[in-house]
Amino acid sequence: MSRLKTLFMAGVVGASLVVAAPTANAAAVSFTLPSPTGQFPVGTTSLHLVDSGRADPWKPDRRRELMVSLWYPARDTARFPLAHWTTPGVVPYLENLGLGIPKGTVDWTSPLTAAHVDAPADGRRPVVLYSPGYGGPRFTATAQAQDLASHGYVVVTIDPTFETAVEFPGGRVEQPEPQDGSPETTKKALDARVADARFVLDALCRRTPDADGRPLPRGLNLDLGRVGMFGHSFGGFTTGETMYRDRRIAAGMNLDGGMQTSTDPYIPGEVTKHGLNRPFLLMGNSTNNHSHTNPAFDRSWADFWAVQRGWKRDVQLPGSAHYSFTDVQVILPQLAAQLGIPVSTWAQVIGTGDPATALRTQNATIRAFFDRFILAAAPTFQANDGSPHPVP
Numbered sequence: 001m002s003r004l005k006t007l008f009m010a011g012v013v014g015a016s017l018v019v020a021a022p023t024a025n026a027a028a029v030s031f032t033l034p035s036p037t038g039q040f041p042v043g044t045t046s047l048h049l050v051d052s053g054r055a056d057p058w059k060p061d062r063r064r065e066l067m068v069s070l071w072y073p074a075r076d077t078a079r080f081p082l083a084h085w086t087t088p089g090v091v092p093y094l095e096n097l098g099l100g101i102p103k104g105t106v107d108w109t110s111p112l113t114a115a116h117v118d119a120p121a122d123g124r125r126p127v128v129l130y131s132p133g134y135g136g137p138r139f140t141a142t143a144q145a146q147d148l149a150s151h152g153y154v155v156v157t158i159d160p161t162f163e164t165a166v167e168f169p170g171g172r173v174e175q176p177e178p179q180d181g182s183p184e185t186t187k188k189a190l191d192a193r194v195a196d197a198r199f200v201l202d203a204l205c206r207r208t209p210d211a212d213g214r215p216l217p218r219g220l221n222l223d224l225g226r227v228g229m230f231g232h233s234f235g236g237f238t239t240g241e242t243m244y245r246d247r248r249i250a251a252g253m254n255l256d257g258g259m260q261t262s263t264d265p266y267i268p269g270e271v272t273k274h275g276l277n278r279p280f281l282l283m284g285n286s287t288n289n290h291s292h293t294n295p296a297f298d299r300s301w302a303d304f305w306a307v308q309r310g311w312k313r314d315v316q317l318p319g320s321a322h323y324s325f326t327d328v329q330v331i332l333p334q335l336a337a338q339l340g341i342p343v344s345t346w347a348q349v350i351g352t353g354d355p356a357t358a359l360r361t362q363n364a365t366i367r368a369f370f371d372r373f374i375l376a377a378a379p380t381f382q383a384n385d386g387s388p389h390p391v392p
Helices: 088-094 138-150 183-206 234-245 270-274 299-307 328-339 343-350 355-375
Strands: 042-055 063-073 082-084 112-117 124-131 154-158 221-232 249-255 260-263 266-268 280-285 312-317
Touching: 042 138, 042 183, 063 138, 063 183, 112 138, 124 138, 124 183, 124 234, 124 355, 138 154, 138 355, 154 183, 183 221, 183 234, 183 260, 221 234, 221 355, 234 249, 234 270, 249 355, 260 299, 266 299, 270 299, 280 299, 280 355, 299 312, 312 355, 328 343, 328 355
Parallel strands: 042 112, 124 154, 124 221, 221 249, 249 280, 280 312
Antiparallel strands: 042 063, 063 154, 082 112, 260 266
């Protein structure tokens, strides 16, 4: 199965970020990410974690090894450099995932985030985990992560090792293992991600230095009694399955992800069959009418909706497509303008809506959800009226 083909598979087994190769060409075009909207400056750090008690499912002779990034409210940021959007070692993995962008015309390595590397943190903060789409690296949610951090959260983005290319300290890059799209392989990836998320929570609870001896940034005080999770595509499915297996996660959000390991034959996830007694939000794209009321497109959302016992809501992002819920939403239009490529080329990828509006809307929705169910001292589990609601 080609990676481009998987891009259009209803968010069940989505492709990763679609970009071109890195380049040293001084004339190469670039892009920027929107500034965070919250009151706090943002810090970021990367952690190298090794689960000594678990064999890696893709390479059983090795212990499971992860790279994660933390995005958090910071202070005294002036002395700390801004983080780059991605690492050079990962970019070659992306060069064969192009959508008509001529290779060598885009500089993917120089764009900066709004987050300051290893800046001291500001106060005790709730934690939100993030899981990317199938085969996707953790940096594809940078705009969402840094915006949520600027409003007072610690956001933890997790790379799925051997499902995507991951660069570890020292420049070592682990490439993905073959992914055949079978139910068995997809279930293997799902189980690995769920175990990863639970291990990351355990590691944060211990507050021990990472595998290379690096401690958490100074002043970082994690409120692990208030934990949420969200994800895009397969990461949204991962969110639901992780909540089903780990009650530490109080609320979750699925951004346009099918909740099954196979569509033919149909193999729903455990969360799809049993639901949750905690809040869960489904946020779908409007190009394919991803909604629990449209089981012909994705039966799993309708099945989950029928058994979900906690607060639930199903919203659609107007003018959106599957990758409207990632940084691709704001990157591709910028490249189109500079390279003379019609934005309509990517309508099936990022939809037809205004990118800035789409990002503001989803960021506001994500923040409002976690403000209500993570920050609130006594969250209530209210019944929904059963209809899909457009995002205001």
